[in-house]
Structures are given as structure tokens and as C-alpha cells.
Amino acid sequence: MEKIPLRPPLLKGERGGFNKFMFFILILSIFLLPSTAHAYLDPGTGSMILQIVVGSVLAAVYTVKVYWQKIKAFFRKKDPS
């Protein structure tokens, strides 16, 4: 299967705005990581950073989803059937 490029290929030396932004977020998030390290299970630095990076987006989606379910439940209750 042929791969479809998501955006035009970068020129030599060009970093790309999206990449720069993500890199900035990732680097920033390193300094916001919690300190306690688990001796028993290695959580993995990359895994911790990823959670922090995607955490707020997931939380927003989740919040909308929960409210949407509440709204649906509200109207279902009003339905006489």
C-alpha cells in the first residue's frame, strides 16, 4: 500500500512548525515530571512524558464525553417510553 504523505516533505534543514512545537512541549514536560521513582516497576521516562503530553487532550475529550452521556441520560429519563 502506498503511503500518503501527511504534509509536504520538509526541506533540508527545515524543522517544521509542528515538530518544533511538539519538541517544545515534550522538553517542557520533562521539568514537570513527578519525582518518585518506583523501584519495583520501571515506568519508563518516555511513557511518563507521553502521558503528560496527551493528558490534557484526553481529559478534555473525556469531560465532554461524560457530560454528553449525562445529557443523553437526562433526556432518556424524560422519555415516557
Added chain:
Amino acid sequence: MLVLDPFDSSSTSTESLRVNSSFRDDAGYVVKENGVIYRVITDKGRDDFEAFMSSGLYDVLASRGLLVSHEEIVGAPLHGKGAASSARTGDPVGAPLGAPSPHKILKPVQIPFISYPYEWSFSQFKDAALLTLDVHREALKKNMSLKDASFFNVQFIGSKPIFIDTLSFEKREDKPWVAYRQFCQHFLAPLALMSQVDLGLNRHLQAHIDGFPLPLVSKLLPFKSKMRAGLMMHLVMHAKSQQKFENKKEIKQATSQKMNLAFNLTRQLALIDSLESTVRGLKIPSVKTEWIDYADSNNNYELESKNFKKEFIEKVLDAGVVKTLWDLGGNTGFFSRLGSNRKIYSVCFDGDQLCVDANYQQAKKEGDAFMLPLVTDLANPTPAIGWNNTERMSLTQRGRADLVMALALIHHLRITANVPLAKIAEFLAACGRKLIIEFVPKTDSMVARLLTHREDVFHDYTVQHFEQVFGAVWSKMHKEKIPGSERTLYFFES
């Protein structure tokens, strides 16, 4: 609940043995005494365990059937001289070297047969993943957190998955999920590969005992699978993030400094929700395998002979001494159900993923607590793996069953896999004490098919030689010819 004791001989049954897979967590360890599993909690595990109990989480998980329930061993003497009894008295002898001193001993509900993720069908794997997320969500609600999302912490009691590690919980803090990487490697990655690449790929977990490395999964997944939001985030980006940061010294130093970020409860719940919908979105691919229509297709299982076999098996089962049954090459479990319906714990092995999955789906629908379908290649059965090759048991180490059934199997072992009859007898004797086996002669149409394109070098494959070889292993033999076929059904015992 009955236990299949891998250390079956009575000489070892009075001593307790620390279970070989139990040495990583200093909060506790597992011992086996007189064939019964106990969990010892050390002083290191005390706080989290007491928080787990007092938070009400244990009650919720046990009452919902998500976690094995347990009783605390208080005062009751354990007879052995091993770890469980020494732990109870505070004597460090028998405890793992350097282990913290014991706090409590639990006797959990016993698991009749230990199975491994590389033996599960797709739906079993998926249910085990959803169970793990469910357990973690319940924990968060009680201000606790699941610290260990290993696939080895899930077992099946019949068709029902259950979490077995009572010590996998800690107090919740506002920080990222410590077991996120583990969950992705142990559950999401294998499920994605099974669903998107090939159903049999979980078998390769025998080589990757800590789950599939995410960069490997990233390489194997097709482009269009990577474009699914959940897989993109939790596998592809996750792998990239690992590769980017894992080996950079300065980042490790940076993370070890005092820093704080509130990864609050909402984010933690959102993460589970995202993982759950990603798992739910993975479906079993619509493929046809060689054996899935076997039971209904046009072969020698005409109704008459099927009923004959059924009655033959029922006679053996109704004699009442069989408590555990292994059905080797059991397809979708038609004959295993004769056992599970009689409350005989029946493990039905087949090499075909779809057959095992169909069997599991049916058992699940019926709420069958005595039927455990598993995938294994009998020509190359599950090996013992892990540290020192003793952490996870081989197939035969988990025997012996009271009864083994090998119906319409021997010609595949002798001809397809090219294993001599004497070696087949040796393997079957290692699996079980009694044996029901169907002999399928060369004149049978199915065997003729196997021989179509190969030279017949199987000169020992005759009914006389079969009886001679198997008769040497088991002292008693009872046989009946299956009507309407060339086949014979045998019951062997000693």
C-alpha cells in the same frame, strides 16, 4: 476449588515451595504448601495492603468477581516447614533471600489451571485487558491505583477472567500511571498485532515475556492501523517518546529532581477511558482458518460415530474418578463439554485460534466455570520460560490431568508432525493418568489425504504396533470399533 499440582508426587507435598515466578515485588511473595497457594505479605507491603483493604476496594473487586477473594490465615497452623509457616511465625527461613519480614498470610481462591497470554485466543486476551482496566478504574474511585498491569496477573477460572495479584495496589497520587507502559506492552500491543496483522502473533510473547517492545510493534503495524487515533497515541507516539527519551542521561537526571505536575484524577480516568475504547475498537479479523468449520463439515464425524464416541466418553466420565480433563486437539470443544457439564475442570487445547475463540465465546455465553479453551501447538507445546527457565511452566509441568483425550489427533502427530508412536505415548502419559484415544488407520480417508503428496515412510503406523506401544505404557486397555468408520476408540489406564 481443585488444584492441578505440577509437583504431583507425594514426597514434596508436605513441604512448601516458593513459586518460581514470585520474586520481583518486595511487598510479598507466593508459596505453595500441600498443593495450596498462599500469598505472604511482607512488612514492605503492609501499608499499601492495609490501605487496599480499608479503602473498601477489596470488597468492591471481590464482590464484583474481578479479583480473587482471600481469607487471612490467622493462628491456624500450617503444617509444612517451609516459607508459609515460617513466615507466619516470623522466622525468615524459607522467605526469599533478603526479603523483608512477613506481615500477613493470605489464602486466595485457588486457580484450577494456570494459563498464559501466549495461549489465549483473541477474545480471551481482550477480556483480560478490559478486566485490567476495570480493576484500575475501580481502584481510582477508591483513591487507590493499580501499580502492576502485567498479563500474568490475569488468570481464567473457566470462561471468566480474574485478577490474581492482591498486592498490585498502592495509594493514588496525582501523577501519571506507573503501569501505563506495561499495559501497552502487555495488552494493547499484542491485541493490536493480533487484530491488525495476524491472529497468532500473541504466541511470540513466549519470546517477549515483558510484552512486545513498542518500537517493534510500530514497525509491524500497517500504515492504516497506525492511523487509528488510539493506536497512534498509545503505541506509535508512545514508542517514539520512549526512543527519544529513554537513553538520554540528562533527561533521566532532570526527572530525578524534585518536580511536580498534577496528573489529576480526571486525567487518570481519561487515560483509562482512552485505552478502553482503543481496546474495544480492536476486533477479531474475519478470516477463515483451516479447522473452524471442521466439526460441521463433511468428514468422518457422521452423526452415528459422533454419538458413539460421546457415549464411550460419558461412560468413562461417569465412573466418577475424573476431576480434571485435558482435551488435546479439541476443536471447538464438543467433547470437552461432556466434562465441563459434569463439573469436571476441562482444558480444551487446539492449535487453531478461531476454534479456541469460538469455544471461549460459547463457554462465556453459558457462564461455564469448568471450561478453559487454550491455544497450543501440540507438536511444539508451551515451553517453560522466564528467569532460569522456571518462571512460567511448560504444558506438561501443569499436569497431570486425571484424563487426557486425544480424538482424531494421532494421525496428525504421527504423519503431519512425523513423531514416532512411542514418543506420542510418552507425551500423553506426561499429560494425564488415563487416556481416551482414537486410532485413525491409514485406510481412513483423512489419513489418505495427509499421505497424498508425501511418501509413506510411516511403516510403524499400524493398529498392532499402536496397541503394542501404548499397551506398554498403560496396563489396562479397553477398545471399541467406531461404527461406520475404520477407526477404533481406546481407553487406557494403569
